[in-house]
Amino acid sequence: MANKLHEILAVEQDRKNRANIIIGETKKRFTKHATDFEGLVKKYIPTEENAEEIPDETKEISLTVKEALDQALVPVAVAINATLSKEETNASGKAKAELIVGKKNFGEFAATTLLALESNLGKLLDLYRAIPTLDAARKYQFDKKINRYRSDEEIKFRTIKRPKVIVKYEATDKHPAQTELLNLDFQVGKYLTTYFSGKITQTQKSTLVEKLEQFIEAVKVARAKANNVDVSNVKLADAIFDYLHKDVFV
Numbered sequence: 001m002a003n004k005l006h007e008i009l010a011v012e013q014d015r016k017n018r019a020n021i022i023i024g025e026t027k028k029r030f031t032k033h034a035t036d037f038e039g040l041v042k043k044y045i046p047t048e049e050n051a052e053e054i055p056d057e058t059k060e061i062s063l064t065v066k067e068a069l070d071q072a073l074v075p076v077a078v079a080i081n082a083t084l085s086k087e088e089t090n091a092s093g094k095a096k097a098e099l100i101v102g103k104k105n106f107g108e109f110a111a112t113t114l115l116a117l118e119s120n121l122g123k124l125l126d127l128y129r130a131i132p133t134l135d136a137a138r139k140y141q142f143d144k145k146i147n148r149y150r151s152d153e154e155i156k157f158r159t160i161k162r163p164k165v166i167v168k169y170e171a172t173d174k175h176p177a178q179t180e181l182l183n184l185d186f187q188v189g190k191y192l193t194t195y196f197s198g199k200i201t202q203t204q205k206s207t208l209v210e211k212l213e214q215f216i217e218a219v220k221v222a223r224a225k226a227n228n229v230d231v232s233n234v235k236l237a238d239a240i241f242d243y244l245h246k247d248v249f250v
Contacts, residue, residue: 064198
């Protein structure tokens with residue numbers, strides 16, 4: 001972090017631009033490329049001798065929601081810290097209030113700093129609301145060994161159609177047997193599929209969004225308190241105009 005205000009001013013906009021790009025890219029990945037967070041292992045087991053062999057199917061997870069957030073929030077944090085540092089440095093020190101979320105006190109900040117923080121957190125709220133969640137139709141358990149969610153093994157049977165002669169009526173001494181050739185389904189194997197996911201549960205997402213919303217609300221409350229100060233009346237404008245117009249206008 002820069003130690004002088006002019007150093008922060010020189011890099012702040014670049015950091016804000018990079019943070020906005022990262023937020024946009026991560027949100028797009030959450031919404032348009034949610035399959036990046038899904039994987040599976042699908043095995044085929046034949047149930048007949050000399051049956052057709054089908055290779056296993058595997059799809060790896062690119063990353064988890066947590067990993068995506070961890071990557072994105074590094075440059076975002078740098079940008080937020082630069083902006084808040086600038087605002088605190090520029091603050092007069094009078095219009096300040098404590099930022100308290102629940103029982104945690106995050107310190108005292110200027111009204112302009114809190115306004116900037118509120119704006120940044122609003123962008124993050126959009127990102128967190130876009131987080132993809134696990135398919136509720138499938139039962140998942142979190143596997144700590146691989147740091148992923150794992151589903152129960154699903155079994156689906158594979159069938160193929162084969163011709164089979166069906167005797168409709170047995171032969172008698174007066175009539176020959178009546179038969180019909182049908183294509184019937186025969187079970188020849190089964191698929192065992194385990195799904196993996198780097199997404200999070202709907203409950204986890206709701207908790208994240210709720211906590212962020214509470215934080216934003218606390219920032220608004222703190223900003224209102226910080227602005228509840230007497231105005232320092234500055235009457236500089238008339239003097240400025242007098243200076244500008246003197247000896248110019250008659």
